[in-house]
Amino acid sequence: MKIYDFEVRDIDGNLxxxxxxxxxxxxxxxxxSACGLTPQYxxxxxxxxxxxxxxxxxxxxxxxxxxxxxxxxxxxxxxFCSTKFNVSFPLFxxxxxxxxxxxxxxxxxxxxxxxVLGSESIKWNFTKFLVDxxxxxxxxxxxxxxxxxxxxxVDTLLGS
Numbered sequence: 001m002k003i004y005d006f007e008v009r010d011i012d013g014n015l016x017x018x019x020x021x022x023x024x025x026x027x028x029x030x031x032x033s034a035c036g037l038t039p040q041y042x043x044x045x046x047x048x049x050x051x052x053x054x055x056x057x058x059x060x061x062x063x064x065x066x067x068x069x070x071x072x073x074x075x076x077x078x079x080f081c082s083t084k085f086n087v088s089f090p091l092f093x094x095x096x097x098x099x100x101x102x103x104x105x106x107x108x109x110x111x112x113x114x115x116v117l118g119s120e121s122i123k124w125n126f127t128k129f130l131v132d133x134x135x136x137x138x139x140x141x142x143x144x145x146x147x148x149x150x151x152x153x154v155d156t157l158l159g160s
Contacts, residue, residue, distance in 0.1 A: 003135040006105040008061075009093035011078045018105075024055045025157045026131040027150075028109060030097045030122060031060040032069040033080045037126040041085035043147030047154065048089040054158045055133070058089040061106075063097050066125050070094060097122045113140035132157050 003026075004018045018026075027047070032038060048058045062077050064070040072080065074093050081087035095103040098121055102110075109129045110120040128141035130153060138157060141150055 003105070003108065003131060003137075006108065008095075008103075008105060011074050011091040011093060013074065013093060018059075021057055021059070022135070023133055024057050025051075025133055025154060026129075027056070027058045027147075027154065028105075028129045028131060029058065029060055030063040030095075030106070030125060030127055031091075032063060032066065032125040033072060033077055035066070035069040035125045037124070037143055038069075040126050040147055041081060041087055045085055045087050045089065047147045047151060050151070051154055051158060052089075056154060056158060060087070060089060060091045061097075061103075062091070062094045063125065064094060065096055065098055069125060097127075109137055109140075112137035115140060130154070130157065 004022045007015060007017055009015055029044065044058050048056065062070045070077065078091060081091060095106065097103065097106040110122065113129060114120055115123065124143040126143040129137055130139040130141065130150065132138045139153060
């Protein structure tokens with residue numbers, strides 16, 4: 001299965017796939033609204049704005065598995081991201097990234113790019129997966145790594 005075949009629900013609850021993003025460089029992130037790392041939304045939006053014209057998209061997947069830091073409804077999440085951080089990149093419905101309810105997309109991402117010592121488990125909110133234009137997972141980036149710190153990697157994957 002290719003990354004573009006996975007079914008996901010957008011933040012408004014509409015079932016879709018990742019096919020609309022085929023041929024683009026993706027940064028797929030499990031996000032949360034009440035986390036110490038939540039200010040990364042600002043950096044993610046800035047990265048999106050800087051590179052979207054070259055075929056780059058940030059995809060945000062809210063997750064409430066880490067300290068209950070994403071307790072709100074999809075409507076509340078959408079409103080929070082829009083009003084607090086002016087997020088314009090695509091957001092999706094809440095998912096699980098670990099355990100038996102792990103969304104198939106994140107099962108795929110974790111298998112393709114393992115964490116420290118080969119661990120597949122996601123350790124916290126704002127774990128980031130960089131995907132190249134061909135749908136290959138190019139890198140897994142730690143939650144504490146800021147979006148600004150991966151700008152060069154995004155630029156490289158976008159090419160000229």
